[in-house]
Amino acid sequence: MTAIPLMIDLDGKRVIVVGGGAVAERRIRALLESGAHLTVISPDVTEAIYTLWQEGAVDWRQKRVSGGDLSDAFLIVTAANDLEVNQFVAARAPANALINNASDAERGNTQFPSFFNRGRLSLSVSTNGASPMLTANIKRDLEAQFDKRWTGYVDFLYECRQLLKRIRLPENEQRLILQQILSENYYHHANRQIMLNWLANEPEGEDAQ
Numbered sequence: 001m002t003a004i005p006l007m008i009d010l011d012g013k014r015v016i017v018v019g020g021g022a023v024a025e026r027r028i029r030a031l032l033e034s035g036a037h038l039t040v041i042s043p044d045v046t047e048a049i050y051t052l053w054q055e056g057a058v059d060w061r062q063k064r065v066s067g068g069d070l071s072d073a074f075l076i077v078t079a080a081n082d083l084e085v086n087q088f089v090a091a092r093a094p095a096n097a098l099i100n101n102a103s104d105a106e107r108g109n110t111q112f113p114s115f116f117n118r119g120r121l122s123l124s125v126s127t128n129g130a131s132p133m134l135t136a137n138i139k140r141d142l143e144a145q146f147d148k149r150w151t152g153y154v155d156f157l158y159e160c161r162q163l164l165k166r167i168r169l170p171e172n173e174q175r176l177i178l179q180q181i182l183s184e185n186y187y188h189h190a191n192r193q194i195m196l197n198w199l200a201n202e203p204e205g206e207d208a209q
């Protein structure tokens with residue numbers, strides 16, 4: 001069995017985080033931007049989680065976890081520093097819930113890759129549990145290779161593609177342009193602007209909405 005990566009939309013979904021330590025904090029940071037409704041269940045939490053709770057970014061139930069805390073959860077992260085607690089949570093999770101078990105990935109069905117974004121570009125790395133430290137190293141290399149300038153470049157690619165969809169050129173011409181904008185020429189802002197202006201001034205295709 002091999003885990004496959006998916007991009008997941010958690011907007012408005014109920015996410016339960018069991019435990020309030022360093023690992024829980026890392027998962028919460030990854031989840032904050034997702035629009036999920038986050039509830040932390042733990043007798044204590046780190047300072048950073050405490051601040052997030054004060055700011056209203058997460059709910060906090062200051063208690064040890066019990067089975068009743070897990071109903072209706074779409075995703076459960078269990079990151080208590082007690083193997084048995086994490087096993088209990090994994091066993092009591094609703095049948096269709098996604099479950100990430102921080103102390104034993106194989107007793108869950110969901111793993112968090114290490115990831116970062118450059119605008120719309122998302123890069124994630126996983127070794128499927130072989131070596132989280134190798135993952136961290138590879139991520140660091142990728143962060144240097146795909147530096148912040150990629151954000152603007154990927155925005156440019158997005159805008160071009162949206163404009164092309166409106167113009168509705170014959171498929172081969174559209175592919176040619178999509179290929180062409182991958183050339184290093186378009187790392188330069190001025191060239192991007194020329195392409196965008198040209199695309200923006202092309203008439204819309206017949207059946208464009």
Ligand SMILES: C[C@@]1(CC(=O)O)c2cc3[nH]c(cc4nc(cc5[nH]c(cc(n2)[C@H]1CCC(=O)O)[C@@](C)(CC(=O)O)[C@@H]5CCC(=O)O)C(CC(=O)O)=C4CCC(=O)O)c(CCC(=O)O)c3CC(=O)O
Nearest residue numbers: 026102103104105111112114126127128129130132135136
């Ligand atoms: C499945 C997964 C995540 C999940 O979905 O929960 C997972 C699982 C486990 N990690 C464990 C241990 C450690 N994890 C780290 C560090 C990181 N772990 C991360 C990801 C992942 N860890 C996912 C797989 C990713 C992959 O395979 O590529 C990183 C990359 C990202 C992040 O966590 O945000 C982050 C680096 C962040 C950075 O530095 O940038 C360190 C080192 C440290 O702390 O410095 C140690 C101690 C050393 C060691 O054990 O190697 C244990 C044993 C727990 C126990 O012994 O009780 C398990 C459980 C198991 O193996 O089953």
Ligand SMILES: NC(=O)C1=CN([C@@H]2O[C@H](COP(=O)(O)OP(=O)(O)OC[C@H]3O[C@@H](n4cnc5c(N)ncnc54)[C@H](O)[C@@H]3O)[C@@H](O)[C@H]2O)C=CC1
Nearest residue numbers: 019020021022023024041042044064065079080081102103
């Ligand atoms: N996935 C990963 O990347 C890593 C996972 N781990 C695993 O994650 C576990 C947690 O690591 P840390 O966050 O560093 O530990 P930590 O000790 O900083 O935090 C553990 C938290 O769990 C809470 N907790 C304990 N019993 C609980 C219960 N019955 N109900 C609710 N909350 C409870 C504690 O109050 C504390 O807030 C480790 O024991 C280890 O197995 C460790 C390192 C990396």
